[in-house]
Amino acid sequence: MRRGRQAPVQREVRVQINDQIRFPKVRLIDQDGSQRGIVTSDEARNIAYDAGLDLVVVSANADPPVCRVMNYDKFRYEQKKKTQEAKKKQTTVETKEIKFRPKTEEHDLNFKTKNIRKFLKNGNKVKLTMRFRGREIVYSQTIGIEAMNKIAESLKDDAVILQMPKMEGRQLVMFVGPKP
The missing domain is CATH 3.30.110.10 (Translation initiation factor 3 (IF-3), C-terminal domain)
Incomplete structure (x- = not known):
């Protein structure tokens, strides 16, 4: 039995959110984009929960890591839309x-x-x-x-x-x- 070539699996980029963040201190960016400064992870998480949003790691390699208060589901949806748009625009030449x-x-x-x-x-x-x-x-x-x-x-x-x-x-x- 011969199988056709399978499409590559689209992997979603995993980011750390809320309780997954284990850094002692983080640089916090508020939901409106303003810098809050360097705070502890617990304090940043509480700020995000009070706003009814999620705490998301934007740059884990920075010193200290940069986290942002945002709606994670909306962020994932927008990322998915961007990848779909990019996929539409690419052409394959056979x-x-x-x-x-x-x-x-x-x-x-x-x-x-x-x-x-x-x-x-x-x-x-x-x-x-x-x-x-x-x-x-x-x-x-x-x-x-x-x-x-x-x-x-x-x-x-x-x-x-x-x-x-x-x-x-x-x-x-x-x-x-x-x-x-």
């Missing part, structure tokens, strides 16, 4: 692959070129692979390079050549990407 052989006919090459244009229009990179079997390998530097150059010439309006044709084992490989 690499599509088109395979053919040195004896591929003209009509089939035209059809594959049409598919390459479609992939490029969608913003994907395309890997062109020409596979040589048996004694066909002797034609790699003649027929193979000519075919790749012919395809590159037909795609020059739609694509940018990212990697010129290069032999990798028994395959001639070329990468093309969409024009910016």
Whole structure:
């Protein structure tokens, strides 16, 4: 049974809040953003409870650690929204692959070129692979390079050549990407 690739697990950043804070003294920032100064953890916790809010460690590495009085649930919600927005804006570029052989006919090459244009229009990179079997390998530097150059010439309006044709084992490989 074959399994697909699983999505990476989104881990939430754990911060210390309320009773989890064990520092003897902390630098306290009030809910309105003003500095309260250096106080004990118990005193800071009491100030947060009196305001009906949470005490959250903002910077544990500072000396003394910085804590803020805030609504922790609202803070987590806003952080989650920010990560979702960042995720929406990022784009993933797929690499599509088109395979053919040195004896591929003209009509089939035209059809594959049409598919390459479609992939490029969608913003994907395309890997062109020409596979040589048996004694066909002797034609790699003649027929193979000519075919790749012919395809590159037909795609020059739609694509940018990212990697010129290069032999990798028994395959001639070329990468093309969409024009910016």
